[in-house]
Amino acid sequence: MGSPRLRDVLQRIESAVVNDVLPLIVFDLDSTLFSTEPRNLQIFHEFVERRQSDYGELRELATQIRREHMGWNICESLRAQGVENQELLEELLRFWRERFFTDPYVLHDDPLPGAVEFVTACHQRGAMIYYLTGRHVGGMEVGTVRALRDAGFPFWRGRCTLHLKPSFEMSDKAFKDDALADIRSYHGRVVATFENEPGNANLFLKAFPDALHFLLLTVHSPEAEAPDPRLIRSDDFQLFSTRAS
Ligand SMILES: [Mg+2]
Incomplete structure (x- = not known):
């Protein structure tokens, strides 16, 4: 309120x-x-689409994660959901940085x-x-x-x-x-x-x-x-x- x-x-x-x-x-x-939150979630779903064959844990996470789970930093949000794979988190952060600060993504x-x-x-x-x-x-x-x-x-x-x-x-x-x-x-x-x-x-x-x-x-x-x-x-x-x- x-x-x-x-x-x-x-x-x-x-x-x-x-x-x-x-x-x-x-x-x-x-x-x-x-x-x-919707911008972060969109980026996360795009990452899952591209990388789920490499990181099996993404598939289940993608069905559970909602906009309210999105915090300040996408990696912190995933850590809070139990993701510990450092390589995955680093790749996601790079993927996120390339998109979050761009014209098309602010429309989300x-x-x-x-x-x-x-x-x-x-x-x-x-x-x-x-x-x-x-x-x-x-x-x-x-x-x-x-x-x-x-x-x-x-x-x-x-x-x-x-x-x-x-x-x-x-x-x-x-x-x-x-x-x-x-x-x-x-x-x-x-x-x-x-x-x-x-x-x-x-x-x-x-x-x-x-x-x-x-x-x-x-x-x-x-x-x-x-x-x-x-x-x-x-x-x-x-x-x-x-x-x-
Ligand atoms: Mg602000």
Whole structure:
């Protein structure tokens, strides 16, 4: 269920607009607006199709494994399912790396429950939607735009921007650090940010102490720093309990 504080975001957008200030909302994509579980699962099934003759244990695993078993790292997910064959895990990791960060595979992601409706509600009330993602230019930009549009997120409407990492090699955190300057260049009011990585959410809290900062309880990197207790935890973007399923 989404946090009740999601409603506060909509109210803060309205009050910024009334005061002639541009409200900005920052949304991360992977494991924030989109669940990457279906992308991971698709890659795993393709690996099974190609390599099940070499690794017999994959056949049974393929029938059991579901999207909810997909964690941060595909190898950790399989280890949790009892796979110990190191050669298999290393090959899978290589196979996964060649696909996960590419245009066609991001199309497998699903939006988190309520995400499309919530971002649309923010945009309709007058917020600038700032999609900020560690996905890189030169391999993921076309698929990312298509995934946003296919899911129904506001995009070609004005007051929306998509900021990707300029290169694959740049670290996610260094990139988000740089991005703060771009966000500030609008001279608006950052009303809220949404992230799944505690380190990035902490960074936003430090940069924009008056905003509401949400931490999506999906998956995060294993070496993540401790989340600041002031971050607002939320499972998804569902505003209305009657719509929850
Ligand atoms: Mg993320």
